[in-house]
Amino acid sequence: MPDWSYQTLFRPLLFKLPARAARSLTLHAMGSLSAIPGGSLVIRTLGHMEVSPLLQQQRDGVQFTYPVGLSGGTDPNGIAHRALAQFGFGFMEIGPVTVQPVRHEEEITRNTDGEALIYSGELENDGLGAVAGRMNRKQGHRLPVFFRIRPMRGSSEEQKIIEIRQLLEGLAPYAAGFYLDFFEDCTEMDGQRAAAYMLDIMRAARKLVPAKPLFLYIPLEMPDAKLRDLIHLLSLNGMLSEGIILGDSLQSERGFEIGKSGKQPTIHKLALLRREIGPQATLIASGGIHEPQDALDCIDAGADLIQIHSGLVYSGPGLPKRINEALLHRIVTKSEAQPRPPFWSGWGWMCLLGLGMIIGGIIAWVIASTTVVLPYDTAFLCMTPAALASVNERLMPFMSHDRVTLAGTMISIGILYGQLGWHGLRNRLHWVRTALMASGIIGFSSFFLYLGYGFFDPLHAAAALILLPMFLFAMRDRVEWPSRSPVNICNDRVWKMAQRGQFMMVALGFALAIGGVTISIIGITHVFVPEDLEFLMTSAAVLGEANDNLLPLIAHDRAGFGGALLSDAIALLAVSLWGIGQGQRWLWWTLLAAGLPAFIAGFSVHLQIGYTDLLHLSPAIVALLLYVLGLIWLYPYMVKSAAPRDVPREPATEGVCLK
Structure with missing residues (x-):
């Protein structure tokens, strides 16, 4: 469902359904289409996302065809990953993944005016066993997959480290890299305990998956002072990892809100992190990206890669392609124009x-x-x-x-x-x-x-x-050039x-x-x-x-x-x-x-x-x-x-x- 059909027909109909039901219906429809012979070709033809070497980049040993990734919360059960891979994404996040399943019976709600999705709780997933079993089957795409792994809430510090090890071992065969989501736990500890906890996790992760890039998952709401202290501590011990991914949710009285309101906190955190970690480490932004301009603003603030979640729901499935085209146009206009062919x-x-x-x-x-x-x-x-x-x-x-x-x-x-x-x-x-x-x-x-x-x-x-x-x-x-015309x-x-x-x-x-x-x-x-x-x-x-x-x-x-x-x-x-x-x-x-x-x-x-x-x-x-x-x-x-x-x-x- 490209933007022209999504905005005019499907979104008005889907938004009349409860959010969870609408998501399930959409993902199952796309997944079913991509599973039939020629289905992925149909999806790719409708969107016609052109591959340009100008957008390709290699970071931390991983090749990214496009700088736009799919957030794990968009399709938590991997129903339509084969279809979504045709939209212009360069990588996918799966997660959060915990050792045991986490369920929430409450309905996902929408704040349409604020373009936000509101979840009653975080960490909802099928658990390590189900995710690993699903990954063991044919995925239908070749995009790099990054797993966001998280200890169970309520576990002891020792148990959390054990769970991180289990998650790394169970998912390593399928992972291009990992997002280590444990910083939120550190906000509840004093400095010495937080330091020991973080270093234990990072050492264990480095030992178990030495060839996989490790990105630290930073909650969008983490206080700046606490974030600076933790980043400084990891830097001193040489454990800063390959980079950082910023979360996309903000906690409110209604629950965990993922939407357009996350853009400005994301830009603020990007600027802070870029100053703290320098130009070499990779930064991934995922909050508040609902239109190509949002992605460009995040890139300007210091992001190297971006992920989208709620933007796909409110803007439509053409958003990753539009972002790619905007980034490609920025690159092309900085280069000298080619002479017209005879x-x-x-x-x-x-x-x-x-x-x-x-x-x-x-x-x-x-x-x-x-x-x-x-x-x-x-x-x-x-x-x-x-x-x-x-x-x-x-x-x-x-x-x-x-x-x-x-x-x-x-x-x-x-x-x-x-x-x-x-x-x-x-x-x-x-x-x-x-x-x-x-x-x-x-x-x-x-x-x-x-x-x-x-x-x-x-x-x-x-x-x-x-x-x-x-x-x-x-x-x-057969020579092809990217368009130099301005894009929406x-x-x-x-x-x-x-x-x-x-x-x-x-x-x-x-x-x-x-x-x-x-x-x-x-x-x-x-x-x-x-x-x-x-x-x-x-x-x-x-x-x-x-x-x-x-x-x-x-x-x-x-x-x-x-x-x-x-x-x-x-x-x-x-x-x-x-x-x-x-x-x-x-x-x-x-x-x-x-x-x-x-x-x-x-x-x-x-x-x-x-x-x-x-x-x-x-x-x-x-x-x-x-x-x-x-x-x-x-x-x-x-x-x-x-x-x-x-x-x-x-x-x-x-x-x-x-x-």
């Missing part, structure tokens, strides 16, 4: 292909609106246009209706291809190349749909022979409205794809739908008896239109899924320009020939409604507003996002 390297061929499709579509529209049939059509039928009209007076208008709609679709494809070539391939954007590759393969393959009927269209074949080399030349440039970093009103617009455009893409497949199948099988025969006031058998080649000719038109519509739909769907971004004016105007000829052609020819059956036109009417609503809701986001500038700030300052 015209003939690839993108120029795509622009020519688009221009060729537009010209071909215009010519096809003129012919379909006037003579309708071409000489090779009449030669195939061995009938003049007048004789063809005598078979059925509505036959020529019906054929005109198929060919005009095909022409409008061709122009739409040409506009999309030309614009994607100029603005996308010219900048070597990965998603654009993927979109054009998928659309082009389907479009050129559709040429073979109607050959089984025995009709060979020489004009169509000639166009394909001319355009196919252009497509192949355009796809030969705020969950403001304009962004939320744009999610509705994107939902409409994605729905339109899927609807047109289904329509293209349906029309193609009907074209190569039944040829007509009942409404067609009602308009023609005849039957397929009668038409077939009039001329043996008539049905193959009409089938050719229908199959060709279905294939073109599917190709157009794939391009539109890819653009809607992967390309929509704040301030992308060119893409909004592309969507407008590409849609107009297709809709004008479709509706005008139906009105012109009198084929106004409401059932027949209803799919086109629904498509037009989706198209108009999508453009309206996307306009403020893509055209009127530019993405807020990402300007690194001092740790104590607020973000630039305006609500």
